[in-house]
Structures are given as structure tokens and as C-alpha cells.
Amino acid sequence: xxxxxxxxxxxxxxxxxxxxxxxxxxxxxxxxxxxxxxxxxxxxxxxxxxxxxxxxxxxxxxxxxxxxxxxxxxxxxxxxxxxxxxxxxxxxxxxxxxxxxxxxxxxxxxxxxxx
Amino acid sequence: xxxxxxxxxxxxxxxxxxxxxxxxxxxxxxxxxxxxxxxxxxxxxxxxxxxxxxxxxxxxxxxxxxxxxxxxxxxxxxxxxxxxxxxxxxxxxxxxxxxxxxxxxxxxxxxxx
Numbered sequence: 001x002x003x004x005x006x007x008x009x010x011x012x013x014x015x016x017x018x019x020x021x022x023x024x025x026x027x028x029x030x031x032x033x034x035x036x037x038x039x040x041x042x043x044x045x046x047x048x049x050x051x052x053x054x055x056x057x058x059x060x061x062x063x064x065x066x067x068x069x070x071x072x073x074x075x076x077x078x079x080x081x082x083x084x085x086x087x088x089x090x091x092x093x094x095x096x097x098x099x100x101x102x103x104x105x106x107x108x109x110x111x112x113x114x115x
Numbered sequence: 116x117x118x119x120x121x122x123x124x125x126x127x128x129x130x131x132x133x134x135x136x137x138x139x140x141x142x143x144x145x146x147x148x149x150x151x152x153x154x155x156x157x158x159x160x161x162x163x164x165x166x167x168x169x170x171x172x173x174x175x176x177x178x179x180x181x182x183x184x185x186x187x188x189x190x191x192x193x194x195x196x197x198x199x200x201x202x203x204x205x206x207x208x209x210x211x212x213x214x215x216x217x218x219x220x221x222x223x224x225x226x227x228x
Contacts, residue, residue: 042218
């Protein structure tokens, strides 16, 4: 497809289970971001991948959160031992490889509900 | 700590009026500035980017940048009810190769028919 694709769009899980969220960025986009947004709140930065550079993981809230990006394309955000406070919409965004851009294209998000 | 600040609002304007949204940033070396619109329940979408001092116009939208005063604003002319959304300001601070965006919390705009 032409846009950023995220799956699943909705995920309901029980406390303590692990979840994986997937992001397929726009082809050719080298920068990829994961954000989290709780209801009525701002964007919370989680992790940033830029080309072959080491990812900026400074936003991950705990060691239960991890993300990887394989082959410079698809990314997976994994949350282990989910807690109720992890409930939020997880947004993925990508941007073109040109030198100085914050022009992000967002996916539709994955809504996570932890019971 | 690099920061981007916005008035949370809600900013309420009548249909047809000019809506003025403001954003200030802390990193004086910032070079790139962006306005995103987010409708309720949807993802943010880019509406304007600005890199140089002055005004940049795109249809009913004008972005204004003043680096000396460290603010960037968005003007929406002839506001429509469909403009009702949260407007997010984002900045790339000068930090070498790290192009990570810093986001404001957004200003909620309500355009009343």
C-alpha cells in the first residue's frame, strides 16, 4: 500500500501477557518512529530508528518494552508482561531519507487494551 | 531538556474568523518546524512545515516563524467547522545527526458554525 500500515488495529489482552505490534513503513522511508498516545493526551515518544544508526531508545518507559527493525523496513514493538497502564494507542510513523525532515507519515495506530 | 510549549485551549472561534495558534520552543538552534492536525480518534497529519524566518502560505493556512523570539504560529483564515481538531507543533532541535522531533501537547481548536 501507499501509506504506513500497522497491525493489529485493535488488541485486547490480559494483564501479564506479551503483545507484538507491527509497523510497515512507506517504501524507501529510512526513519521510523514509535509513539504512544493515551486518551486525551499528547504524543509520547518511544523509539526512533534512522537508517543504519543505532536506534534512539530513550523514550521506552521500561525494560518490558523493546522494538526492532528488520532490514531497514518493517518494525515490531514488543511489550512483555503487559500492565493496565500500557493501554493506549500505539502510533508508528515514517519519513523520507532527505537530510532534515520532520515530515512524518503516520499509520492508523494500534489500540491496545490491557484488562 | 528541549521543550515545545503550546496553549492547550480550547480555542474557540466563529466560522469564517481567523484562528491563531501559537507555539514556543526552548532550543535556540532549532532549524525545522512543523504543524500537524489531529482529528479526534485519528492519527496526526502534516499540514505545514517551515524552515526560514517569515511567513509561509498554503491555501487558508499560514505558518509564521520568528527564530529570534523562538516562536512559530499557525494562522487559519476563513475557519471552517471541519478545521475543528487538535493542532500539534513539532520541532527538530539542532542536535547533529539526531533528527528526533520534539512535540508540543497540542492546542484544541473548535470552530463554531
